[in-house]
Amino acid sequence: MNLIYIGKTKDVFALENGDYLLKFKDDVTGENGVFDPGANTVGLRIEGAGKAGLRLTKYFYEKLNKLGIPTHYINVDIEAGAMTVKRASVFGEGLEFICRYKAVGSFYKRYGKYAEEGQDLDGLVEVTLKDDERNDPPITEDALDMLGILSKDEYKILKGLTQKIAAFVKDELSQKGLDLYDIKFEFGRIGEDNHIALIDEISGGNMRAYKNGRRVEPLEIERLMLL
Numbered sequence: 490m491n492l493i494y495i496g497k498t499k500d501v502f503a504l505e506n507g508d509y510l511l512k513f514k515d516d517v518t519g520e521n522g523v524f525d526p527g528a529n530t531v532g533l534r535i536e537g538a539g540k541a542g543l544r545l546t547k548y549f550y551e552k553l554n555k556l557g558i559p560t561h562y563i564n565v566d567i568e569a570g571a572m573t574v575k576r577a578s579v580f581g582e583g584l585e586f587i588c589r590y591k592a593v594g595s596f597y598k599r600y601g602k603y604a605e606e607g608q609d610l611d612g613l614v615e616v617t618l619k620d621d622e623r624n625d626p627p628i629t630e631d632a633l634d635m636l637g638i639l640s641k642d643e644y645k646i647l648k649g650l651t652q653k654i655a656a657f658v659k660d661e662l663s664q665k666g667l668d669l670y671d672i673k674f675e676f677g678r679i680g681e682d683n684h685i686a687l688i689d690e691i692s693g694g695n696m697r698a699y700k701n702g703r704r705v706e707p708l709e710i711e712r713l714m715l716l
Contacts, residue, residue: 513539542692577677583619587654
């Protein structure tokens with residue numbers, strides 16, 4: 490097992506059989522000690538966050554696999570804090586697809602002149618580059634195509650998958666009395682046919698959820714979902 494990447498919230502290892510192992514950490518993104526799923530820096534460390542994120546990721550990925558939605562998921566070892574996945578190649582150096590149901594976070598910061606905080610957005614999809622040096626800039630469909638990162642046909646597929654998976658997660662959360670405000674996903678190509686699949690995690694660390702108008706923190710999301 491060889492370490493190939495040290496990330497903010499997880500490390501990636503290459504296994505001898507060609508699969509990857511993701512090792513979840515207790516670090517979460519944010520700024521000044523405040524959790525923010527849209528931040529591109531580690532803001533704080535929450536004891537138990539890694540395993541909580543892994544348990545929720547297992548919950549969602551196993552349901553998605555049963556629904557026939559392509560993912561890189563193979564299995565998890567909760568005690569080891571690790572998830573085994575299929576090897577994937579990312580688009581460019583990585584993209585994040587954000588599905589927004591409410592105007593909060595970076596969206597409101599950018600468009601607050603025109604948007605009211607918390608207004609409905611009905612599954613709006615935005616794409617950002619994974620680029621810490623440039624603070625993960627948003628990028629348009631046309632720019633993705635012109636820069637050779639993603640074709641327009643691939644963009645349509647990924648936008649559709651983003652909205653479909655987000656709607657599924659939103660419905661799952663609503664059954665526990667939680668309101669999903671936004672969530673981010675990552676995708677890659679896997680298998681001999683290089684088909685598009687969901688990769689990385691689906692946890693409290695990459696979404697904003699509220700209950701009765703109150704922000705719910707990552708560990709509480711996991712607790713409420715897996716009661």
